[in-house]
Every structure is written in C-alpha cells, then in structure tokens.
Amino acid sequence: xxKKLIFLxxxxxxxxxxxxxxxxxxxTWVDNILTISGDNLPGGxxxxxxxxxxxxxxxxxxxxxxTVIGHTTxxxxxxxxxxxxxxRCSLSDGVVVTHRIKVVRDGIEYKVIAINPTKNxxxxxxxxxxxxxxxxxxxxxxxxxxxxxxxxxxxxxxxVAFMPTKDWALEARYIPGxxxxxxxxxxADVNPRPLNPHIPSNGLIGCVSxxxxxxxxxxxxxxxxxxxGVIRCLHxxxxxxxxxxxxxxxxxxxxxxxxxxxxLLLQNYHRDFP
Numbered sequence: 001x002x003k004k005l006i007f008l009x010x011x012x013x014x015x016x017x018x019x020x021x022x023x024x025x026x027x028t029w030v031d032n033i034l035t036i037s038g039d040n041l042p043g044g045x046x047x048x049x050x051x052x053x054x055x056x057x058x059x060x061x062x063x064x065x066x067t068v069i070g071h072t073t074x075x076x077x078x079x080x081x082x083x084x085x086x087x088r089c090s091l092s093d094g095v096v097v098t099h100r101i102k103v104v105r106d107g108i109e110y111k112v113i114a115i116n117p118t119k120n121x122x123x124x125x126x127x128x129x130x131x132x133x134x135x136x137x138x139x140x141x142x143x144x145x146x147x148x149x150x151x152x153x154x155x156x157x158x159x160v161a162f163m164p165t166k167d168w169a170l171e172a173r174y175i176p177g178x179x180x181x182x183x184x185x186x187x188a189d190v191n192p193r194p195l196n197p198h199i200p201s202n203g204l205i206g207c208v209s210x211x212x213x214x215x216x217x218x219x220x221x222x223x224x225x226x227x228x229g230v231i232r233c234l235h236x237x238x239x240x241x242x243x244x245x246x247x248x249x250x251x252x253x254x255x256x257x258x259x260x261x262x263x264l265l266l267q268n269y270h271r272d273f274p
Contacts, residue, residue, distance in 0.1 A: 025103045025257065026082040029075050034101070036108060041257065042209035043135025046216065049233075050099075052128040054091055057189040057242070061173055064192060069093060069124055094118035095243060097127075106268060110220075110253040116243035125189065126224035126239050131216070131255070134232035138210020146176070148232050151208045154180060155201040160262050163228060169194035180226040185239065190225045200226060204269060205234050208260055215260045220253035221273050
C-alpha cells in the first residue's frame with residue numbers, strides 16, 4: 001500500500017513540474033508593450049513593441065519618418081486568466097487593424113484583420129512587431145548590445161543558420177542590422193537597414209535562450225521581411241500589401257516558445273503554416 005502511495009506521489013510530483021517549452025504563459029499589454037511572461041520562461045518575460053510601426057512601400061532608400069504611417073493602439077479587452085487579449089490600431093489614413101492574441105501550448109498566436117473603411121486606397125504595406133530578446137538570451141546586461149546576435153538564427157537552404165549568416169551585409173541608409181526578404185517582396189520595399197542577398201527558406205526568425213534549453217521563433221503569413229534590429233530585437237514583420245477602398249485582409253502569425261529542438265520547431269511550423 002505504502003509503495004503504491006509513494007509511486008502515485010512521485011507521478012503527481014513529476015506531472016506538476018512545468019516542461020521546457022510549455023506554458024502556462026500570460027499576456028499583458030501596456031503603453032504599446034505586449035509582454036509574455038511565464039514562471040519557467042528564460043528571463044521571466046519577453047517584451048514586444050506591439051506595434052512599432054505601420055509602413056509604406058519604397059522604404060529601403062528613404063528617410064524613415066517618410067515611411068511610417070502614424071497610428072495609435074488601444075486595448076479592447078483581456079480575459080481574467082491573461083491568456084487572450086484584443087487590440088485595435090487606428091491608422092492616420094483611416095485604416096483600422098484588429099489584433100486577437102492568445103496563448104497556446106507552444107507560444108502565442110496572432111489573428112489580425114485590417115480594414116480600410118475609407119473611400120481612398122491605403123499605402124499600409126507592412127508592419128513591425130519588435131520582439132526584444134535580451135532577457136531571453138541572457139544578454140540584457142551585456143555591455144555589447146549585439147551579443148544576442150550569436151544566439152539568433154534564420155533558415156537558409158533548408159538548414160538553420162546562426163548569425164552572422166553568410167555574406168553579411170554592411171551598407172545601407174541606416175546601419176547596423178540585417179534584413180532578409182521573401183521572393184515576392186521587392187528589395188525597394190524593405191527596411192532601410194543592410195539587406196542580405198540571400199532569400200530565407202521560410203519565414204522563421206528566432207533565438208536560443210541563454211541556458212540553451214529553449215528557443216523562441218516567430219513568423220507571419222504573409223511575411224514582409226525578417227530583421228535583426230538594433231535594440232536587442234528580432235522581427236518577422238507582417239505584410240499587408242496595401243488596402244483598396246473598402247478592402248479587408250486577414251493575416252496570422254505565431255511566436256513559438258519551446259524546447260531547443262529545431263526539427264520539432266520545423267514540424268510545428270509546417271503544421272501551422274502548411
């Protein structure tokens with residue numbers, strides 16, 4: 001009898017230990033910062049500037065202020081468990097973008113609807129969720145603000161490629177940083193940071209945690225660019241592609257927070273974005 005009780009107690013104890021790369025995660029959004037927190041998440045939280053900017057096409061060789069479309073964001077609602085929230089962005093050209101964000105077992109999911117209720121076309125072609133990964137990678141207090149780059153990766157030739165990747169670009173209107181684009185986005189339309197000549201195999205960009213046990217990766221459908229930024233950040237920037245008068249478009253995205261298992265990441269990615 002006692003052996004059975006000890007065995008049962010052991011099972012309960014093991015089951016109560018949160019696994020690497022599994023929630024529960026919690027969400028908050030305050031002053032344009034979306035925070036994902038979790039008791040076993042490396043660094044305790046990941047902050048996302050949500051959203052940094054909505055942007056016009058033709059951005060790569062233009063002053064940044066001329067690319068940005070002004071916007072404001074408001075929190076429409078959040079549930080008591082802090083696992084679901086809704087945001088509304090109002091762009092200066094009249095476009096309205098609704099964001100539904102929810103916690104899932106291996107990260108968070110985004111569902112976005114962009115609507116142009118005006119009688120004029122909109123140049124809102126892409127937007128920037130800016131994921132700050134300093135805490136996650138254990139480099140937040142490093143004097144070298146680019147120390148996180150060595151933990152960061154994309155996929156080239158169907159293989160994980162850690163940064164700096166091959167043929168790292170060094171010249172652009174603004175430096176440093178690195179941008180990658182898909183084949184269907186013109187080079188003239190991407191971020192005015194150094195543009196890498198290689199096309200990624202998929203829309204994933206991510207990093208490994210400071211202890212090497214976790215990974216964070218993010219993607220959108222459709223995606224406009226991948227970007228290694230200048231405030232300890234990584235971007236998969238989503239593509240709207242402009243909106244005609246009265247037009248509505250749907251987009252979706254995800255942040256994976258999971259064990260450091262690249263084959264499993266790719267399996268989950270192909271499941272979610274077939």
